[in-house]
Amino acid sequence: MDEDAIPGRRAVLEALRAGRPIRKILLSRTAHGAGVKDIVHEAKGLGIVLQSVDPRRLDELVRGAHQGVIALTAARPMASVDDILANARAKGEPPFVLVLDGVEDPANLGALIRTAEGAGVHGVIIPKHRAAGLTPAVARSSAGAVEHVPVAAVTNLVRTLEELKQAGLWVVGAAPEAKDAYHAVRLVPPLAVVMGGEERGLGRLVREHCDLLVRLPMRGKVASLNVSVAAGVLLFEIIRQTATAQSS
DSSP states (O other), X not given: OOTTEEESHHHHHHHXXXXXXXXXXXXXXXXXXXXXXXXXXXXXXXXXXXXXXXXXXXXXXXXXXXXXXXXXXXXXXXXXXXXXXXXXXXXXXXXXXXXXXXOOOHHHHHHHHHHHHHTTOSEEEEESSSSOOSOHHHHHHTTTGGGTSXXXXXXXHHHHHHHXXXXXXXXXXXXXXXXXXXXXXXXXXXXXXXXXXXTTBSOHHHHHTOSEEEEOXXXXXXXXXXXXXXXXXXXXXXXXXXXXXXXX
């Protein structure tokens, strides 16, 4: 059995009602009945993602009966974007946020959260769909950092970027086609740093809603760095520039 999976209609319903952190519920396309309706009602009320899947997908996740329903748990309760901004206010610091556009590898997500915690980021924002969630595997890869960094999952990343702008943050995205190198522009919070997924990088709409795009100059034959390594370079450049600005 997948370690973060809860199979069965009654088990999933009770987990929802008990407030268990759940990031997604998978429903077989053939599942129906009162029990399924109850689960859908509870999940929608809690803002939990419901995904209709082929029954074979559920068979791959668990051995034995799942009754057409599997809940995927979260390593810890998710925060909100407001929680992240409140975290910055509580520390008396300008907001410093990491936004991830479609990072799918749990090991990469865990490493990114660990890097963000080390850089003093106030929170990490991820999409609810088509991206890795806050699973136990992610928690392990973060080496405990997930306990110290609020992580928010949002339905619409573009809308969230606009909300961050309205809150006074500048939005900077990392893109290999950017004109400016990361060290050649002023990068000081309030700031939201947007990193793309492993395969496609930043999505078109996300890229268009960034205030600024920067690149990491590559001198070798490999076209790009691992996303967690690239984020580390960029986040710690922001730390360096912030310290320089404060001392001048």
